[in-house]
Amino acid sequence: MIARLRADARLLPVLGAIVVAFGAYAHLTGNATFAQAGTYAAIYAIAAVGLSILLGNVNQISVGQAGFFGIGAYSVAYCTAVQNWPFWPAALLGVVVAALVGLVLGFVALRFRGHYLAMATLAFGLIAVGCFHETKALGGAMGIGDIPFARLGPVSLSGEAAYWFAWAVALLVAALSLNLLHGRTGRAFETIRNDELAAEVVGVPTRRYKIFAFAYAGALAGLSGAIYAAYLGIVVSEAVSVALSIDLLLMVVLGGSGGVSGALLGAALIGFLDIAGHQFENWREVAYGVLVVLVVVVAPGGLAGLLRRRATSPPRAERGPVSVVPATRVQAPAASLPLAVDGVTKRFGGLVALDGVSFRLQPATLTSLIGPNGAGKTTLFNAVCGIGRLSAGRVAIGGVDVSGWQPHRIAALGVGRTFQNARLFGEMTVLENVVAGAFRTERSDPASDLFALPRSRRERREANDRARATLARLGLEHVAATYAKDLPFGDRRRVELARAIAADPWLLLVDEPAAGLNAAERTTLHEDLLRLRDAGTTLLLIEHDMRLVMAISDRVMVLEFGRTIADGDASSVRNDPAVIAAYLGTAS
Amino acid sequence: MIQLLVAGLTVGSGYALVALGIHIILRATRIVNFAQGEFSVVGGLFALTFVQVLHANSWFALIGATLCGFVLGLAFERLVLRPAARSGEIGLTIATIGTVFILLYGHALVPGWGSLPQPLPAFSGEASDVITAGGVAVGVQSLWAFALLLVALGALYLFFERTYYGKAIRAASNNPLGARLVGIDVRTTGAISVGLAIALAAYGGTIIGPIALVGGAGGVAITIKGFVGAIVGGLESPVGCVAGGLLVGVVEKLLQGVFSYGVADPIVYSLLLLGLLLRPQGLFAARGAIRD
Structure with missing residues (x-):
């Protein structure tokens, strides 16, 4: 897991450089179509990052992300074009509402798995688009037009400015999301993806984290929709239909779900193909379908998975002086029976x-x-x-x-x-397994993980040191960097014991x-x-x-x-x- | 009122067969096929080709479309479902969603099919013929659709209850390992199940063709409504799937009659969520997410 995140973190500057190069190229050649395609890619990338985490890190599928995108888009459209608000509070409102609806959907989603979850979220997307379409205040079938561009100080975010703005937001979202995945929240996600029951038993409140993941993905899709509405200037219900939900899923699957780089790659790829193949609309969509099936069959890791396979060697155990800060052990109540x-x-x-x-x-x-x-x-x-x-x-x-x-x-x-x-x-290394075992002794919350606050980083360091000490105690240091699924049988039991006593x-x-x-x-x-x-x-x-x-x-x-x-x-x-x-x- | 009911039962016949197809594929492969409605659309278009190119009548077109559906289903199983089976439930689900794209945009590329819905010729007389009974006019094509649904159900019943392959498929769905131990080729029965399910979808798309038109971009909606039917009636019961599909058709038409066209669909989809939530038995591994 850490190995994948590291590869992600290494890909991020490369993607940033490509974004800058592409923007500069569009500027120098004066190619407005390129800048436009790049802007849409960035907008969709924001939503794709959320879905990628939901799908790849928490193993929860959503075929209804367009619903959240629509909430963000219609919030901005209604508040700015009808109520004359500025862009920023309108966007904030959209993100908050999308996150709240995400909480509710996440709560409902606890009841479903796999294809039932896919069906339920698809139904959510259809209900959302139906509601947008039928609400008179949101313009009904005509939608809402004349949405003003967002403004950042004196700059109107249109044309090339929108390109830079959208990518800045997308990369910022990606960087924050990586923080989140690096922190305690990401570790909780990873345990849920691997084995929900075992995750509960090591102390991960799996339901809470699943709901949070839905809210997070919803908030990002809402943000994406908010920027979209202000950039395009018009929102109609067809634009937030099931086709968009499936497009987002497509980007994530093609790029590679889990982490952030796959989502960015997928969004950029689809953005580019959308422009390159715009005369062959139907052929293009058929090709997307074929690609998705191929990716599922041949390369389940997507594009990012292929890149990672080349870029990363198997994880190595880090060595170094280990100074162990003892865990804040939950004290046994002295007077009563265990x-x-x-x-x-x-x-x-x-x-x-x-x-x-x-x-x-x-x-x-x-x-x-x-x-x-x-x-x-x-x-x-x-x-x-x-x-x-x-x-x-x-x-x-x-x-x-x-x-x-x-x-x-x-x-x-x-x-x-x-x-x-x-x-x-x-799918986690032995060390990560043991770190997860101490989950309940850590306190870091998603917000401090998101902004990589000192507490989150200190806890991560200490948790690693303690886990290494636990492994040393059981004589298991030599397998610390091995993936648990590759362990011989006897070691599996000892590692599980190590995980159980880690806290x-x-x-x-x-x-x-x-x-x-x-x-x-x-x-x-x-x-x-x-x-x-x-x-x-x-x-x-x-x-x-x-x-x-x-x-x-x-x-x-x-x-x-x-x-x-x-x-x-x-x-x-x-x-x-x-x-x-x-x-x-x-x-x- | 009666007219709405009849119209509902007619579109419901299509949903019922989609629901039944979803049920059969679910039993055989443990996966919900998101492309089921698209196959129904494509099946109707096969029938259209038989009519337009071979100048066949609708009856011949119905048989042809069903057979084409069967072959298409075998191809779907061999090219998509079987290779994707290794990728787990979510991978398989995504693969069937990819198939939706292929069929949805692919059918618009076929000469003569296009992206706009077209009517299929009537099964008898003119498409607008009605029978008036007790002061209520009922479309002849609706009656045909309903009758043909019953024919299909009867044939399926005989197939599953009376033939070796039908019994083998049921055995393989109930207990794949056990079936393999008694010498049933589980791969073949799985493939045949999928072929059969897609053939049913094609058949369903054709029998409502004279009224509800064939082609167009409505496949996803058909899938969902078929699935709503299957959930309401009970995914594990074939009879329930059919009844549920018909019920969804009726509810949809009634809602469209009482409210507007656009309000009906969100309400039907809300039924899906409600149905999923309120009928936990048989839908989820157990109550609550983490109990094992």
Whole structure:
């Protein structure tokens, strides 16, 4: 992820230089058509950057961006041409309204995925254009004309001035967006794109960030529409129809979604082709369609992806003196129990996976949870982490009743977890995975990320240092720069453990950490877990390796058919007849 | 009122077949085909070519257009859907949106098709013929459209219930791995499903041709309305898709009759959003986004 952003940041000045060269060329040759095409490319690029982040960084599709573009365009058209406002407040109004509508659409979009989301956003775009078309105040089918040019001080932003203005805005938006992606917000996006459930469990409020992404993309499309209206001088509803939504999608897909350079490239490319092929309108659009299908099939990274592949080597681990600022650890509440589970029941239809399970964990102890397959062990972990709704009962963590909480809020209390099938963020490096694990200890908000305020940059640095220290603690520095999806199996589990302890949890749930490990790896794991316990962490462990369980557990609980059938120290559980029956199926 | 109802059922027949096509492709490939409405438009234009170039009557044109639709669907599956399958759900969705562009602007380039809608000759008598019953005049072409919809549904029912390929397609849609284990060629059944769905779209575009015209840029709207129908009726149920498609046609015509032409569409699209929101069962993996 960082590697991609770096490539993006390196491409940005190059694109800026091309913009300047192109503008100078249009100026010297006096070619007004060129300047015009360049201006439109810049205007659409602004909206495309927002969509690119939504699609490529958060994995949410929108086929309704023209709706937001229309909100910006009609705000400027109505406020300046009808109400005689100046351009700037009108544009600001448009951006704010577009962002607010984006919030609402984002909230609705939480319910959808993939092609349903595409359909829902398409419907939004159609509704928006229908509303513009039917509103008398917005000129109905005739639209609004005679929109004055925007003014920047004494300069009227028309002709070549508009070219420079639009590109200045586009590049500024791109630079700010890169800041955003570099910061904590971008890391949250990346975890959502990789694995939403794992993102929640490391403490990312995924819903909030998805809604924010929609609002951000909406605001940028609104800004784009505002500049468009003042530049063209007329807004009609056909100009903000579904065709524009699809055009924007086209730019992003052709250029390469994710980050900013692909969106800029795509917008510039389409802007250029629009002019080059203006006599062959239908052929041009057919060619766009063919290109999109080809890009999806042959080069899913788009143009920017092809450029990146040439420009960047695989990520290298940075070395250097590491001075670790300790994380502001969420303190374990001294007086109360780390975990209290009371009568927790979970039904899936007719199947009762957990049937009134109750237990308490004492601080700084290691408790193992064993039982045959299907006993409900992982379901119990999910119940504690807030994944899925409880059918009955309550869970209290550190004395706080967390029943019905979202997983990210529970994680924020200081709870870590690993999954049976190691849910790492595959497209992120090991270091980035561990940094993400400490997400909940950081405080930077989207606004400070956007403007790269000192706090955002300091947090990013500290998070990296801390993650490197965590990796060092587990002896994993050598894989820091490897993408998680390329890791060998044993390392995957250890990296997931590193991610889970990155934020110094005082309650840690570990799901079958020894599965698939060789003897040496098991010994290391054994030591790691004991070290965590001795440092004051309360551990709950699901494990099938009995030798490991018997060796390290302070207490063993046995679950069968969703009920606790035995609970005590290792030796008493080992000799419990009910346990032997459950495991060996002795006739009773 | 009755006239609006009949007009609604007529355009609804087209939506119903688009909805059914979306359902079949969704079942077979797990993807919503955004180009379904465009295929309906192109299918109607095939029929137009049969009429204009081969001087066929509308009946022959209907059969020809359906067969052409089937072949076009096989090509679509082979050239777009199958290669794009590796790119995941969003990639596939974008690929079908790209196909919309190809068909939408491509059909305007074909000699004789152009970008403006044209009427198809009537299935019997003149296009303006009406039957008057109980003081209400009903267009003969509307009756044909409705009757032909029923014929198609009957044929589909027989195909899926009585033939080997129909059963194989259903098996493969229900459980691709299981189907492969019992020796069904899942790739072939997938291709045939898509061919069938596109053939249906072409058939639907043709049967409403004498009334609603063929060609033009309305394919996206047809897709959405077909999808609205499928959502309202239930995407997983073929009968629901047909009923939903008809219902959307009726609602649209009633709204157009009561309000103006331009207000009807946004309301229909709002129905889509509402339907998606209020009918979570079967539409999303589970309630709420992050539960697994």
